[in-house]
Amino acid sequence: SSKANRASLVEEASKAKLTGRDAARLEKQRKLAEVLRSKADAEERGEDVERAKNWGWTIEENDEWEKKLARKARRADFEFHDDAHAARRRYKKDLDLIKPDMEAYNKQKAIAMGYAPDANTLIYGDNKPSEEAIDRVVGKINKDIDKKGKFSRKRLNEEEGDITYINEHNRVFNKKIARYYDKYTSEIRASFERGTAL
Numbered sequence: 001s002s003k004a005n006r007a008s009l010v011e012e013a014s015k016a017k018l019t020g021r022d023a024a025r026l027e028k029q030r031k032l033a034e035v036l037r038s039k040a041d042a043e044e045r046g047e048d049v050e051r052a053k054n055w056g057w058t059i060e061e062n063d064e065w066e067k068k069l070a071r072k073a074r075r076a077d078f079e080f081h082d083d084a085h086a087a088r089r090r091y092k093k094d095l096d097l098i099k100p101d102m103e104a105y106n107k108q109k110a111i112a113m114g115y116a117p118d119a120n121t122l123i124y125g126d127n128k129p130s131e132e133a134i135d136r137v138v139g140k141i142n143k144d145i146d147k148k149g150k151f152s153r154k155r156l157n158e159e160e161g162d163i164t165y166i167n168e169h170n171r172v173f174n175k176k177i178a179r180y181y182d183k184y185t186s187e188i189r190a191s192f193e194r195g196t197a198l
Helices: 002-016 020-045 049-054 059-074 083-097 102-114 131-150 168-194
Strands: none
């Protein structure tokens, strides 16, 4: 009975060691196995796998997916050219998120076209945005501020101490050189840092 207890204790401890990452990995493997199994079953029955999978989508969902792919293709150039290009890409991305109120716009346009502008009219200066439009702009600004606050570039090897490299390639090279020559140069380097070198 003590052997059985010990075996169950070991089994329970090994199950407890299953972390969230392992659970996610196992779930991913399970889903992949299900997909592969369904493909194999469909091929055995002589069905087209892609066609059967696409039956689950509505026309609206398909249109949204195609729009998303087109937008992704438009933005496929992630290379940094210059600041003007980056600003234009940012502007285009922000435009995708804006949903204009065409009804209010057409009303304002009709009112503006009704006036006969001359030198004495200041028609362009009397536009007052709605509270909803102001809230939308403020929400966008707050969202951008939050996003910028959460952004932090991952800095590798900050805990090493002295920085003796100019880029990642040079860091690896310096580390390799240090492995072979530090035993000979550590005393000289310490002397230089103390200021007692000859």
